[in-house]
Amino acid sequence: MCGGDFMSKNPEEAMDFLSYVADVSRGWDEPTKGEVGKMKSQLNAYNAKAGM
Known part of the structure; x- marks a missing residue:
């Protein structure tokens, strides 16, 4: 990277x-x-738990 000498x-x-x-x-x-x-599987699990 820059190594701290950007200036x-x-x-x-x-x-x-x-x-x-x-x-x-x-x-x-x-x-x-x-x-x-x-994320989709987590959302599906949440919706199933919430009864949606």
Whole structure:
């Protein structure tokens, strides 16, 4: 990663690093296929327990 020396980077290196962080963090909010299936099964179990 950046190793704590972000402030010493030139503008091009800084933008490259920020682009990398944006690409990596984009996936943090999006569930994977496995997580979606797990969420659906948890919702179904909850609904069954609640009598829906």
